[in-house]
Amino acid sequence: MANDGEEIGEVLITPLSRLLGEVGRSIAETQRALDLNSIKTQIEIEEEKALSEYDIQAAWYHIPEVDLELKMSLTVKLEEERDSKNQIRGYRPVLNASPLNASYNSLYSYDVQGSSCIKAKIVSIPASSKVREG
Numbered sequence: 001m002a003n004d005g006e007e008i009g010e011v012l013i014t015p016l017s018r019l020l021g022e023v024g025r026s027i028a029e030t031q032r033a034l035d036l037n038s039i040k041t042q043i044e045i046e047e048e049k050a051l052s053e054y055d056i057q058a059a060w061y062h063i064p065e066v067d068l069e070l071k072m073s074l075t076v077k078l079e080e081e082r083d084s085k086n087q088i089r090g091y092r093p094v095l096n097a098s099p100l101n102a103s104y105n106s107l108y109s110y111d112v113q114g115s116s117c118i119k120a121k122i123v124s125i126p127a128s129s130k131v132r133e134g
Contacts, residue, residue, distance in 0.1 A: 023068060074097055
């Protein structure tokens with residue numbers, strides 16, 4: 001049986017790029033759900049005879065930007081880079097992030113005062129004209 005501490009560590013520790021990518025995808029999925037709800041509502045308004053007689057428009061919601069502030073433990077791990085003959089070419093540094101929560105703090109006896117703070121801003125921008133034309 002695997003050590004529970006090792007399993008917790010495997011789940012909590014992730015490359016920072018993956019963590020930020022997941023946050024971005026979650027925001028995009030939320031915006032898409034909001035948009036689909038507005039479209040569905042507008043169709044229902046147009047199909048309902050009593051409502052379609054009035055100039056009623058569905059409300060649209062937009063997530064203009066998201067500010068993130070993550071308190072994390074950051075570590076660098078070296079991953080092997082191999083060539084086509086499976087020979088080690090070198091090592092690539094990967095920045096791993098671990099959220100600071102009770103599980104991580106107690107498992108690794110981590111001192112929260114040594115944590116890093118990552119600030120990121122995700123801002124929506126209009127699509128380029130080339131995308132809109134297609």
